């Protein structure tokens with residue numbers, strides 16, 4: 227490791243003990259940035275790296291709520307307001323039992339670079355709770371969301387901090403939180419994105435992350451004169467991102483052969499077509515069931531406790547969670563002929579896995595570039611809310627496609643190596659950094 231990266235990371239670890247995912251995210255960015263900062267010493271003099279790795283504000287709070295038995299439950303609530311140099315804090319809320327400060331800081335840190343890449347004026351933030359929506363009734367989820375917003379409302383606002391969904395937070399949860407915010411503030415504003423279409427939401431926002439990650443894969447393949455048509459695609463997850471990636475890949479002529487949840491993976495070599503995807507959407511979004519049921523219904527293989535990466539595929543789209551592709555998974559993917567990885571999830575590949583992809587010279591699109599279509603379309607929802615004028619599906623989708631093309635072009639600009647290889651990790655990290663860093667310098671020591 228470069229001694230300067232080592233030294234910087236020693237400081238980060240000492241200041242943020244035990245926050246492993248945060249260390250991982252900061253280290254990856256630092257490795258890309260140190261050579262770039264050498265060439266541009268103004269960023270060193272302004273201590274941008276040190277400043278950008280320290281959240282502007284961290285909010286921690288108690289979320290008490292009553293379950294259906296009348297028993298009091300207590301969860302932790304968080305909002306990390308990471309960086310507001312180029313716009314209001316923007317980023318999702320995650321409700322999952324594994325949520326802790328380190329995970330939310332990694333997500334907020336990634337969000338700063340991702341949001342900058344979108345070309346839209348959004349700072350970076352993230353929040354959530356260790357609340358587990360699984361197995362909870364609608365009423366329990368509503369009471370939890372209302373209690374969560376009873377504290378969060380005083381920290382957010384349409385020009386201050388605009389949360390949205392992430393794991394465990396979809397349209398239902400955004401609705402309950404928006405209702406409580408509106409009641410507390412007596413204001414109807416675009417304080418959250420991912421809203422329902424009847425009350426300020428944007429068309430294509432639910433689809434945007436999965437669509438965007440697919441558009442990004444198509445852009446990467448095009449640099450090698452290739453496309454998604456006739457490609458075999460392995461997707462992990464079966465939530466929002468996985469579902470709409472499946473939809474778009476299929477529409478573009480590819481064949482999705484896997485989906486998964488935290489219990490296991492289904493392998494459907496014939497491909498997950500429209501009818502089967504409709505079943506998955508009903509199963510996951512309405513019945514809140516398990517992918518195992520898919521295997522039973524369609525008589526396909528189910529791998530209990532396994533992730534999809536042992537399956538032969540041309541393209542891999544990890545769309546579940548962080549660190550879901552390790553070194554061995556990456557080696558297996560490359561060995562089986564995978565030529566492209568487009569990350570719908572945030573930081574789904576371990577550093578060792580990323581190393582395997584880069585060494586093999588395959589097309590590797592890191593989450594902060596590949597999954598930026600979600601937050602970009604949140605930005606478009608904010609614009610429509612400010613104008614009080616909704617756009618058509620076609621208008622939003624066409625803007626999303628343009629944004630994904632621009633993000634790809636930025637990665638090419640900052641990530642192209644002398645031998646012609648595009649290192650999208652460097653491209654995304656440096657491309658995302660420049661605008662934020664310049665804004666921080668312009669705004670002085672604040």
Ligand code: NDP
Pocket residue numbers: 391392393394395396435463464465466467468486487488489545546547548570571572597598600601
């Ligand atoms: P959902 O809650 O809709 O779906 C999450 C999916 O991932 C589920 O299938 C879930 O399985 C699985 N999963 C979650 N945690 C784990 C785990 N620890 N191990 C294995 N599987 C797991 O979330 P999203 O689809 O919205 O988010 C998926 C990923 O995409 C996350 O990394 C998120 O940060 C990222 N992302 C999301 C965006 C968005 O707009 N929603 C935007 C950009 C990135 P199970 O049902 O068993 O929990």
Ligand code: 2IT
Pocket residue numbers: 316317318319337340388389390391392419572597598600601602604
């Ligand atoms: O990780 C992400 O970019 C998201 N969960 C979406 C954030 C948003 O504000 O739409």
